[in-house]
Amino acid sequence: YILKENRFSYEYVVRLVHRLQRNKNVKVLVADDSMVSRKFVRSLLEQHLYQVIEADDGNSAWDILQNQPDVQLLITDYNMPGLDGFGLILKVREKFSREELAIIGLSSDSDESLSARFIKNGANDFLQKPFVHEEFHCRVLNTLDSLDMLRKLWDQANLDYLTGVYNRRYFFGLFEEQIKQIKQKQGTLTVALLDIDFFKRVNDTHGHDVGDEVLVEFSARLKHFFGQHFTVSRFGGEEFTVAFKGLNEEKVFALMDKFRSQLEMKPIATSKGDMFITVSTGIAGLADDSLDELIQRADKALYDAKESGRNLVCI
């Protein structure tokens, strides 16, 4: 199919082939009340191997997005009964950022301002029906390439390069947001600050690379133990934080102590053999103070854990 189209540039074909290899994992939701139009868009997308889901109006598209958050692209018609395409994108953009979901608007409506209205309110692109097939494919390709780029950028800005857990920047960003919310709603937030014991010895004895292996495995365990419900970040070096929204200091103490004792019991496998490591932890709950003061209190508790012999959790 692609080779038949001799109007494509070499660069475009390379991009397209690269995408085609990934497209079977890309879910596209097509919202259109006209069955003919929906089936037509589906057939174009299937030529390029996308997984296609259909919705026959705005409300059912919204329901599908709630249940299938891994949809990457929404292609929506404008005129639909119930919730129209414009109402749909307004609603969708309140919940899904541009790193999460891309949107292309479609319409055969003659209103010339429609395209700008869609794009200003959160669509990435807009196509007037009827459209040239090749243009449709180009626009889908561009939109999904930008989505990939945004996601990559987001990961690079917010994840720690070595361990893949959130980085310090994400941690502070999250907290500014959460602290505001929690103070408004009188909720609870507790932070645990962890520091691996005598980590310098691992580096000094076995080398920096083995130190890195330990950090990677330690992070994986933290993420496995807490990551599903709580936010695990690398604070710097061999120090990590876990943020517990909704839990008080006592509950966090019990969880952290369980983690501490599991770590102590189960050695970390590295290329230089198994290594037993331990961790010291300080815990502080949000009071009527700033994030910096909260971290200072957790750091002071961590200092107490180190001073009292390490491999301990202190509040």
Ligand code: GH3
């Ligand atoms: P303590 O029990 O008092 O915490 O002792 P420690 O040796 O863990 O503490 P210290 O802060 O003196 O040493 C931390 C070491 O962590 C020093 C630094 O070289 C090492 N480190 C920091 N970041 C990395 C990293 O990314 N990789 C490796 N391999 N080592 C790191």
Ligand code: MG
């Ligand atoms: Mg319609």
Ligand code: MG
């Ligand atoms: Mg340290």
Ligand code: MG
């Ligand atoms: Mg340490």
